[in-house]
Amino acid sequence: MAIKITAQKKPVKKSRKNVNTEKNARRLELIQKRLDAGLLSERFPDISDINIHIVQFYGLTDQVFMERTVNMVPGSNIYLLHIPCMEGNCVNGGFDLISTVEEMVSNNRRSGKGKMLCAEKDASGNSHSSISYSISIKYSQAH
Numbered sequence: 001m002a003i004k005i006t007a008q009k010k011p012v013k014k015s016r017k018n019v020n021t022e023k024n025a026r027r028l029e030l031i032q033k034r035l036d037a038g039l040l041s042e043r044f045p046d047i048s049d050i051n052i053h054i055v056q057f058y059g060l061t062d063q064v065f066m067e068r069t070v071n072m073v074p075g076s077n078i079y080l081l082h083i084p085c086m087e088g089n090c091v092n093g094g095f096d097l098i099s100t101v102e103e104m105v106s107n108n109r110r111s112g113k114g115k116m117l118c119a120e121k122d123a124s125g126n127s128h129s130s131i132s133y134s135i136s137i138k139y140s141q142a143h
């Protein structure tokens, strides 16, 4: 009786190395985005100071994950207004407060608050996390 030996195919697994390479690529992409974004003064020349208080929640619950305050001056990187999503699998999501500030400036508003959902949705079409924010803006004399 002949014994037939067949090579066993190993299931193709994502190697650790690939995962790290992807993570590094993603990190570099974020650094580049930040560098490309420019300064607060370039985008909003009339603003002398912005104070933002952000509460990040676990998923879509109202359980607080993190709370922080960001203070920005004209020399601050505008990308600080892009709040990253803390959901591990989130790639292109996050919370864009740049357009929120844009709207406040065009309406001459000094303060505003609201809630925002992560821009990225999961497979079932739900956004995976949310924040609430309050923003106060000080305008320069020239404004």
Ligand SMILES: [Zn+2]
Residues within 6 Å of the ligand: 085, 086, 087, 090, 091, 093, 094, 118, 119, 120, 128, 129
């Ligand atoms: Zn997200």
